[in-house]
Amino acid sequence: MASSCLFNASVSSLNPKQDPIRRHRSTSLLRHRPVIVSCTADGNNNKAPIETAVKPPHRTEDNIRDEARRNRSTGVNPFSAKYVPFNAAPGSTESYSLDEIVYRSRSGGLLDVEHDMEALKRFDGAYWRDLFDSRVGKSTWPYGSGVWSKKEWVLPEIDDDDIVSAFEGNSNLFWAERFGKQFLGMNDLWVKHCGISHTGSFKDLGMTVLVSQVNRLRKMKRPVVGVGCASTGDTSAALSAYCASAGIPSIVFLPANKISMAQLVQPIANGAFVLSIDTDFDGCMKLIREITAELPIYLANSLNSLRLEGQKTAAIEILQQFDWQVPDWVIVPGGNLGNIYAFYKGFKMCQELGLVDRIPRMVCAQAANANPLYLHYKSGWKDFKPMTASTTFASAIQIGDPVSIDRAVYALKKCNGIVEEATEEELMDAMAQADSTGMFICPHTGVALTALFKLRNQGVIAPTDRTVVVSTAHGLKFTQSKIDYHSNAIPDMACRFSNPPVDVKADFGAVMDVLKSYLGSNTLTS
Numbered sequence: 001m002a003s004s005c006l007f008n009a010s011v012s013s014l015n016p017k018q019d020p021i022r023r024h025r026s027t028s029l030l031r032h033r034p035v036i037v038s039c040t041a042d043g044n045n046n047k048a049p050i051e052t053a054v055k056p057p058h059r060t061e062d063n064i065r066d067e068a069r070r071n072r073s074t075g076v077n078p079f080s081a082k083y084v085p086f087n088a089a090p091g092s093t094e095s096y097s098l099d100e101i102v103y104r105s106r107s108g109g110l111l112d113v114e115h116d117m118e119a120l121k122r123f124d125g126a127y128w129r130d131l132f133d134s135r136v137g138k139s140t141w142p143y144g145s146g147v148w149s150k151k152e153w154v155l156p157e158i159d160d161d162d163i164v165s166a167f168e169g170n171s172n173l174f175w176a177e178r179f180g181k182q183f184l185g186m187n188d189l190w191v192k193h194c195g196i197s198h199t200g201s202f203k204d205l206g207m208t209v210l211v212s213q214v215n216r217l218r219k220m221k222r223p224v225v226g227v228g229c230a231s232t233g234d235t236s237a238a239l240s241a242y243c244a245s246a247g248i249p250s251i252v253f254l255p256a257n258k259i260s261m262a263q264l265v266q267p268i269a270n271g272a273f274v275l276s277i278d279t280d281f282d283g284c285m286k287l288i289r290e291i292t293a294e295l296p297i298y299l300a301n302s303l304n305s306l307r308l309e310g311q312k313t314a315a316i317e318i319l320q321q322f323d324w325q326v327p328d329w330v331i332v333p334g335g336n337l338g339n340i341y342a343f344y345k346g347f348k349m350c351q352e353l354g355l356v357d358r359i360p361r362m363v364c365a366q367a368a369n370a371n372p373l374y375l376h377y378k379s380g381w382k383d384f385k386p387m388t389a390s391t392t393f394a395s396a397i398q399i400g401d402p403v404s405i406d407r408a409v410y411a412l413k414k415c416n417g418i419v420e421e422a423t424e425e426e427l428m429d430a431m432a433q434a435d436s437t438g439m440f441i442c443p444h445t446g447v448a449l450t451a452l453f454k455l456r457n458q459g460v461i462a463p464t465d466r467t468v469v470v471s472t473a474h475g476l477k478f479t480q481s482k483i484d485y486h487s488n489a490i491p492d493m494a495c496r497f498s499n500p501p502v503d504v505k506a507d508f509g510a511v512m513d514v515l516k517s518y519l520g521s522n523t524l525t526s
């Protein structure tokens with residue numbers, strides 16, 4: 001079936017791969033002009049979307065969603081994705097539409113979202129790089145989001161109108177110059193601040209995808225009365241915010257007294273139905289799986305592979321922010337273990353589709369008090385043993401029975417990865433050291449930085465290696481841990497880098513004395 005191109009029918013039948021001049025022209029235009037997607041496909045199914053560089057003028061009566069609707073292509077979308085069993089045996093034909101409500105394969109294993117890679121490969125790496133780059137820094141719906149700017153690789157078939165987005169992603173890749181030089185002798189250390197985000201953690205990246213799909217299912221009159229999750233605090237915050245924005249009920253299961261106040265208040269404020277349950281995260285996870293099997297509540301944890309499609313865009317973004325150069329190392333704190341696989345998948349897609357020629361080595365960092373993956377790695381990947389996780393300041397990764405263990409092991413084996421762990425003292429010191437150089441990180445990022453300290457000291461990571469530490473949540477969600485540390489109020493912890501406030505009388509002389517002793521000289525009076 002032939003279909004029309006909205007703005008430029010004359011170029012619609014060209015495939016940029018076959019037409020270097022067109023490709024060159026489109027590239028230079030895309031660099032400078034806003035982009036609207038229009039689409040074409042012919043009966044031989046050998047053509048694909050063409051970007052036009054012509055954006056019609058903004059109509060004052062339109063909002064950005066209206067504008068996207070008005071400019072929507074009438075062409076056939078050549079891209080698609082489906083659920084398949086994770087790491088399926090060769091020859092497996094089991095698959096499910098993304099419009100089905102399914103979290104497990106027939107054999108009870110994990111699922112994965114599989115994209116039609118042949119369709120994506122009809123475009124070369126340069127095309128995808130240019131397309132993604134052209135969408136950054138714009139407010140065009142839905143591409144203003146760092147996730148949806150990669151829509152063709154995420155949920156290619158969803159209608160833009162169904163998308164629920166807070167323009168998440170595009171988070172800061174911070175050059176940790178002083179921290180790297182002062183504490184590690186490194187000059188190319190970076191922190192990907194995924195926590196500087198709508199609800200303060202990387203969960204927004206996955207949740208925009210999941211809640212958008214739920215929005216679509218509800219419009220299709222599928223029986224979804226609400227969306228539910230078990231959480232250590234960040235998944236619940238993201239779920240409740242995105243659901244509230246779309247007017248969808250959310251239900252969150254939280255382990256009582258095991259998450260920070262800031263995290264607890266997020267779903268409460270966003271109108272979620274909050275259950276505080278007398279168990280740990282693993283207990284909540286077991287319950288939500290049982291409940292979602294009984295009631296038409298859609299499961300929002302990363303067991304649901306849709307989430308990882310959004311989270312993988314953080315990896316693509318890192319490459320993009322380095323102008324498509326590949327860092328040597330990427331360090332990710334791990335709990336339920338979806339994110340480490342999401343990063344691997346993002347990097348791998350970029351390699352397979354020709355945007356980059358290799359992938360980085362990844363390190364998964366765990367708290368020593370919740371380290372089932374670390375123990376598994378140290379055993380040479382022999383038997384995996386779930387555990388009961390102990391209390392940790394890195395409370396969002398206090399998880400003993402991670403649902404994505406198979407995904408994590410797969411990813412780490414494929415990228416020659418490493419697993420490290422951090423004691424409570426190590427992670428808190430690392431957090432304080434990072435903060436002392438101008439960051440304000442969460443304890444989980446402290447776990448990742450500890451892994452970096454250890455691998456540098458062992459000589460595994462070299463001083464000149466380009467290294468990215470993934471910061472997963474905003475430090476403002478975990479202020480109590482910082483207060484405890486800087487008050488020297490943590491039993492059996494030296495709190496070596498604490499910086500408690502000095503009590504001083506409201507008296508000029510007293511203040512001068514304190515300042516002179518701080519400055520170590522009489523510079524104030526001379």
Ligand SMILES: Cc1ncc(COP(=O)(O)O)c(C=O)c1O
Pocket residue numbers: 201232234235302333334335336337338339340396397442444472473
């Ligand atoms: C702040 C933070 N960091 C890291 C993680 C670990 O991510 P994952 O569960 O995907 O391993 C989580 C959640 O588990 C989290 O909330």
Ligand SMILES: N[C@@H](CCOP(=O)(O)O)C(=O)O
Pocket residue numbers: 229230231232233234235236300301302303335336338396397
């Ligand atoms: N840290 C997570 C734990 C659940 O992880 P998920 O990615 O499987 O939802 C949280 O914040 O709840």
